[in-house]
Amino acid sequence: MTKRTLLYAALAVGAFLSVFPYLLVVLTAFKTRTQLNSTPPWLPAMPPTTANLAELLGGDFPHYIANTLLMTAALTAGQLVFTTFAAYAFARLRFRGREGLFWLYVATMMVPGAVTVIPLFLIMRQLGLVNTWWGLLLPYLLGTPYGIFLMRQFFRGLPASLEEAARIDGAGPLKILLRILLPLSRPALGTLAIITVISSWNNFLWPLIITSGDDTKVITVAIAGLKGGIGVDYNLMMAGGLIALVPMVAIFVFFQRYIIRSVVLTGLK
Incomplete structure (x- = not known):
C-alpha cells in the first residue's frame, strides 16, 4: 500500500509539472496587462477578458x-x-x-x-x-x-x-x-x-x-x-x-x- 501511494504521488507530481505550463497559457490569455502585473500567474483573472483573442482574430x-x-x-x-x-x-x-x-x-x-x-x-x-x-x-x-x-x-x-x-x-x-x-x-x-x-x-x-x-x-x-x-x-x-x-x-x-x-x-x- 505504501509503495502504491508513493507511486501515485510521484505520478501526480509529474502530471502537474506537465500540465502547469499549459494552465499558465490559458490563464494568461484571459488577462489584461494590468491583471497580469497585479495578480500571481497561477491565479485566474477576475473578471476574465476575451480582448486578447478578439484582437488576434480581428487581424x-x-x-x-x-x-x-x-x-x-x-x-x-x-x-x-x-x-x-x-x-x-x-x-x-x-x-x-x-x-x-x-x-x-x-x-x-x-x-x-x-x-x-x-x-x-x-x-x-x-x-x-x-x-x-x-x-x-x-x-x-x-x-x-x-x-x-x-x-x-x-x-x-x-x-x-x-x-x-x-x-x-x-x-x-x-x-x-x-x-x-x-x-x-x-x-x-x-x-x-x-x-x-x-x-x-x-x-x-x-x-x-x-x-x-x-x-x-x-x-x-x-x-x-x-x-x-x-x-x-x-x-x-x-x-x-x-x-x-x-x-x-x-x-x-x-x-x-x-x-x-x-x-x-x-x-x-
Whole structure:
C-alpha cells in the first residue's frame, strides 16, 4: 500500500509539472496587462477578458491559421502517399542493396534537424524557392525516415500468404498494395497521419527561415512575431498560443490511441 501511494504521488507530481505550463497559457490569455502585473500567474483573472483573442482574430491571425491548415493538409497527404510506396518497396520488393539503403536512410533520424537547415536553405535559394509554398513544403512532402520505418515495419508484420494468393490470381505489386495491404494498414496510416499533423502544425524552425511574407506565414512564426521592439506582450502571445493549442489538444484527446500505436506496432490478430 505504501509503495502504491508513493507511486501515485510521484505520478501526480509529474502530471502537474506537465500540465502547469499549459494552465499558465490559458490563464494568461484571459488577462489584461494590468491583471497580469497585479495578480500571481497561477491565479485566474477576475473578471476574465476575451480582448486578447478578439484582437488576434480581428487581424491577420485567421490568415496565418489558414496557411497552417493548408501546409498541414499538404504535408499529411504527401507523407501518406510517398511514404506508403517507399515502405512497400523496402518491405516487399526485392532489389539489390535494399537492406543497406533502408538502414542508411533510417540512420538519418540520428542527425539533428538543425544540422540540415542551412544546406536545405542554400538548395532552396539556388532553386529560387525562398518564401514560396514549394520551398516550405518540399523538404517534408516526400516522406520522412520515421514514417517509412513505421509503415515498413507494419507491412512486414502482415502475412506474406495474402500476397502470394493475390499473385496466383494475377495481381501485380501495385494492385496488391492498393487492394490488399492498404485496407489492412488503416491503423498504421491513421497513426502516421496523426503524427504528421501534429509535427507539421508545430513546425517552427524551417517556416521561420524559409518564409518572410504574410502569404506563407504560419501560426508558429506569427506567434513569435508578436514580440514587440520594446518588450514582449505576453497576453497576446499566450492568446495566440491558446489558439494554436486547442486543435492539438482536441486531436490528442480523440486520437490518442493512434499515437500510442506508433510505439507498439501490431499486425493481424
